[in-house]
Amino acid sequence: MLPRFLTHALPRLTLAVLLPLCASCASPVAVAAPAPADLPTCLGNLADDAARTGLSGAAWRQWTKGIEADMSVLELLDAQPEFKTPIWDYLAVLVDEQRVADGQAMLQQWAAVLAPIAKAQGVDAATVVAVWGVESDYGRSFGKRPLLNSLATLSCFGRRQAYFRGELFSLVRLIDRGDLRSEGLVGSWAGAFGHTQFMPSTYLRLAVDGDGDGRRDLVGSVPDALASTANFLDKAGWVSGQPWGVEVRVPDGLDSALVGRRAKRPQADWAARGVKLVDGRPLSAAGLTGELGLVAPAGLKGPAFLVTRNFDAIYGYNAAESYALAISHLSDRLRGGSPWQTAWPTDDTGLSRLERRALQTALAARGHPIGEVDGLLGTATRRAIQAEQKRLGWPEDGRAGQRLLKVLQTQPQPSSPG
Structure with missing residues (x-):
């Protein structure tokens, strides 16, 4: 999970989405470049602060010796995404048929591990596996950056050094106590890592030993990662069985001021205002308890949802309603549920990962140098999309949607790109 100060201004973009997107981020404001050679001196000066967290001087020197600066993380810290992500694009890639099928397979494969977790912590297996699927694609994508290098660099250079120092101290404590091994430890540029992408301080507080080996290893142990994710949600206020x-249908003219997960009201109040289940049945048929908030990520003309305390617990994992909706919807699909019934208010919806690969294939066939056909829309793919948009006379926003895919699959291929 990325630190909250990095997610408050945009929907949660997980490793499968954020990393290729940030390859196309706008350049940061020019500042005096710090010197990578200053890193050892900075880390040496942090020894006293590290000691106040319980780390001995010997441990601090041992685990920070030889760390190399990765100055590229400063560009990611300061940059803002160039391409804003509509909610229908965000969810199309995170909750596609491939992720649903893979998640259902994981539910079966790890059923013997998930059952006692659900019994002990009250969090159902589908929700836990949905977090796993969104965060790392079921362990396929942990991130590629050496974690100690990233956090040490962010602790000594750029903004938010105090925050990242706390994460670095937590990470070194985890290594020193034997929960983690430093060799090959990688994650996101901001420090999230493991199967369900915990930040080190969260790991230190909430990780649990799910396989009984005496270690809390969210990198090498799937049981530890699943149990720790359930523990996080439990501590965030999860209500078992809720x-x-x-998804609901809202009446025309409903006051938009009522929208928001925090603006909770009793179910009877929503019913009195004309809100019904999306299939037209009364709200009482859903079996919801407690006060409910109304979430409408694309406005009241798009899909709308009444959400419970459990939605808030998922939101606590990463502070974005779009992220909580992705986890929630994927968990429903893993249980055999259907896609949402209400259409998004657009005539050009997003692409699944399979469709993204099809788009890249079509772009490559037109001679665009997009690199690997992997479904990750990085800089080369965005530039190719912009070239095709220019050729078609469309706005050159670099967005990959159904409309462009259909055009490229049906139009004759030109002899050369552009």
Whole structure:
């Protein structure tokens, strides 16, 4: 999970989405470049601060010796995404048929591990596996950056040094106590890592030993990662047996000021205002308890949901309603549920990962140098999309949507790109 100060201004973009997107981020404001050679001196000066967290001087020197600066993380810290992500694009790639099928397979494969977790912590298996699927694609994508290098660099250079120093101290404590091995330890540029992408301080507080080996290893142990994710949600206020929420139909003219997960009201109040389940049944048929908030990520003309305390617990994992909706919807699909019934208010919806690969294939066939056909829309793919948009006379926003895919799959290929 990325630190909250990095997510408050945009929907949660997980490793499968954020890393290729940030390859196309705008350049940061020019500042005097710090010197990588200053890193050892900075780390040496942090020894006293590290000691106040319980780390001995010997441990601090041992685990920070030889760390190399990765100055590229400063560009990611300061940059803002160039391409804003509509909610229908965000969810199309995170909750596609491939992720649903893979997640259902994981539910079966790890059923013997998930059952006692659900019994002990009250969090159902589908929700836990949904977090796993969104965060690392079921362990396929941990991130590629050496974690100690990233956090040490962010602790000594750029903004938010105090925050990242706390994360670095937590990471070194985890290594020193034997929960983690430093060799090959990688993650996101901001420090999230493991199967369910915990930040080190969260790991230190909430990780649990799910396989009984005496270590809390969210990198090498799937049981530890699943149990720790359930523990996080439990501590965030999860109510056992309660759904996250339901899709609803709202009446025309409903006051938009009522929208927001925090603006909770009793179910009877929503019913009196004309809100019904999306299939037209009364709200009482859903079996929801407690006060409910109304979430409408694309406005009241798009899909709308009444959400419970459990939605808030998922939101606590990463502070974005779009992220909580992705986890919630994927968990429903893993249980055999259907896609949402209400259409998004657009005539050009997003692409699944399979469709993204099809788009890249079509672009490559037109001679665009996009690199590997992997479904990750990095800089080369965005530039190719912009070239095709220019050729078609469309706005050159670099967005990959259904409309462009259909055009490229049906139009004759030109002899050369552009």
